[in-house]
Each structure stands twice: as structure tokens, then as C-alpha cells.
Amino acid sequence: DGQALYRNNFSAEGFIEVPMETMQPHDVLLMQVRSPAVENHAAIYLGNNTILHHLMNSLSCKTTYEAYWQRHTTAVLRHRHFL
Numbered sequence: 001d002g003q004a005l006y007r008n009n010f011s012a013e014g015f016i017e018v019p020m021e022t023m024q025p026h027d028v029l030l031m032q033v034r035s036p037a038v039e040n041h042a043a044i045y046l047g048n049n050t051i052l053h054h055l056m057n058s059l060s061c062k063t064t065y066e067a068y069w070q071r072h073t074t075a076v077l078r079h080r081h082f083l
Contacts, residue, residue, distance in 0.1 A: 003038065007038065027045045027076050027078050028076070029077075
């Protein structure tokens with residue numbers, strides 16, 4: 001319904017937004033994929049240019065964090081326990 005659920009709730013769950021250039025394993029990447037207004041996809045950065053994510057109608061998978069995913073990344077979040 002176009003609600004910004006990721007954006008509106010990450011802080012309450014203990015995440016903070018960090019600069020993209022400081023991305024490290026365990027960070028959550030918010031993405032806006034085929035959505036005109038809000039972030040609607042997330043992935044976990046595993047390091048070595050690899051993400052773990054789940055696309056509709058498929059199993060969770062490891063994928064190279066390639067240009068497509070980089071272009072759609074809008075924020076990098078880190079849980080306070082990893083600070």
C-alpha cells in the first residue's frame with residue numbers, strides 16, 4: 001500500500017543509518033525495487049561483495065552485490081550491537 005514500513009520502523013528496532021562507504025558484514029541494505037515511492041526490499045551484506053536476500057516466489061539466496069542492486073540501494077543500516 002505504499003507504506004514506508006522499513007524507513008519508519010528501523011530505528012525502533014535498534015538500527016541506525018550509516019554511510020554507504022562504511023558498509024560491513026551484517027549491515028542491512030534497504031532497496032527500492034520497482035516501487036515508485038518506498039523501499040520495499042532488504043538484503044544482508046555478507047562481505048566480499050555478497051548479499052543474502054529473498055525475492056518473491058523463490059528461496060533466499062546469496063547474490064553478488066552487483067550494479068543492479070547497488071543502484072537500487074537507498075540506505076545502509078547497522079544494528080546498535082555491531083557499533
